[in-house]
Amino acid sequence: MNKTTTQDIMAEKTSLWIFGYGSLVWKPDFKFKMSEVGYIQGYKRRFWHGDNFHRGNKDMPGRVVTLVEDKDACTWGVAYEVNGSEIEECLKYLNMREAVLGGYITRAVEFFPREECHLPHLALVYIATCDNPIYLGPASPEEIAAQIAICRGKTGHNIEYLLRLVEFMRSYCPEVEDEHLFAIEAATLSLMPYLLGSKQAMSAFASA
């Protein structure tokens, strides 16, 4: 089967589908006609990409997610359908947010909606590959948590990035066991008492 290219997707002028699996699941920030929860096959989501803008800086890059090829894996997220008339503005925005500021490149993937009555379709996805200058690569959940716990950037704290993705998966994909994500969540939350420093602050955090 010929490898589908982003040009193939762009050829369909009626609408364009964008698949989000990180901050795009909670903050698309572009106009779309509809969205649906589902998954892509052949990739696993990993906190292996650095971020020296949104959730970190040049001295202390945060950790954000990318996709790593794994033929036995699938990654859940949200696909957004963008109307033909909004495609140019959407891609211009995502190019700045994802490519220029985030170091991601685009790939074409097949998206499988959770609603089985909806047919699979092509979607554009933003991926940071290992040859990317700010790619950080594999690390233990504890090492990743230690980085997330202390980093922040122009858009906010790296912890917020982590917990919003956790909240999406627990709310919209409760049946999916994302071991990598939840191990990092547990390791990060275990650091909170030390980060917050005082019992009062810890109890405040616990009740938040």
Ligand SMILES: N[C@@H](CCC(=O)N[C@@H](CS)C(=O)NCC(=O)O)C(=O)O
């Ligand atoms: N490309 C992934 C990850 C996107 C992502 O997290 N990109 C970062 C750029 S490094 C971002 O937009 N961050 C905005 C934020 O942290 O709120 C997705 O489809 O969701």
